[in-house]
Amino acid sequence: MKNISVKKRNKVLVFLLAFMPGAAEMYMGFIKMGASLMALFIACFSCMTIGMDFLGAVALLIWFIGFFHALNLSDTEDSKFLQITDDWIWNEFFDGAGVKISPEKRRKSIAIILIIVGLAVLWNTLVSIIEIFIPDYLWEAYYSTVKNVLYNVPQLFISCLIILIGFKLIKGKKQELMIEEKE
Numbered sequence: 131m132k133n134i135s136v137k138k139r140n141k142v143l144v145f146l147l148a149f150m151p152g153a154a155e156m157y158m159g160f161i162k163m164g165a166s167l168m169a170l171f172i173a174c175f176s177c178m179t180i181g182m183d184f185l186g187a188v189a190l191l192i193w194f195i196g197f198f199h200a201l202n203l204s205d206t207e208d209s210k211f212l213q214i215t216d217d218w219i220w221n222e223f224f225d226g227a228g229v230k231i232s233p234e235k236r237r238k239s240i241a242i243i244l245i246i247v248g249l250a251v252l253w254n255t256l257v258s259i260i261e262i263f264i265p266d267y268l269w270e271a272y273y274s275t276v277k278n279v280l281y282n283v284p285q286l287f288i289s290c291l292i293i294l295i296g297f298k299l300i301k302g303k304k305q306e307l308m309i310e311e312k313e
Contacts, residue, residue, distance in 0.1 A: 144204040151196025152219075158203060159216070166219040167196045177247060184285055246291070250284035257281060 139158055147154035152168030174189035199219075206214070257280040 139204070141204055144200060148197045148200035151193055154200030155196075155203065158200075160203070160214070162216045163219050167192070167199070170219070171196065177250075184289065246288060250288065253284050254281065 144154045144157065147157050150168070151171040152164035152166070155164030155167060157164075171189060171192045174185045174192060178185045178189055203211075203214070260280075
């Protein structure tokens with residue numbers, strides 16, 4: 131699907147908009163590309179503000195990708211620029227194959243993500259409530275140990291989940307390569 135309203139824009143404005151991931155892409159007419167990049171950045175940044183500090187590195191990575199993606203997109207030759215289709219940003223990283231997710235799987239994936247984030251927020255809220263009921267003399271004695279254990283449980287759980295997903299993706303790619311070799 132070609133973009134109707136895609137066109138090169140003022141490079142200075144593209145540079146300024148590139149500081150917000152996705153804004154420059156949307157300015158140039160790539161709405162899906164820009165919205166998906168912006169959504170990823172805002173999701174990681176939002177999760178970071180609710181206690182998942184490790185996502186700060188992911189948010190920073192997305193910021194850099196968005197910044198340089200916008201500048202490279204703006205500097206593309208006119209003939210190639212007009213051939214670029216507006217697609218979700220993650221499809222650019224899968225060798226043009228695209229990520230085809232059925233609406234049911236997409237809904238289920240979003241539900242799982244929301245449940246995990248909700249559980250992490252709930253956990254941090256419950257820990258804050260528990261802190262109120264612990265006497266000061268006990269809290270001061272065990273503060274560093276208890277706080278580190280209680281506050282890091284959601285991060286530990288999500289980190290393990292990310293590692294498992296990574297292994298699953300590697301295993302799937304390995305099986306795909308083995309099938310290609312057999313053919």
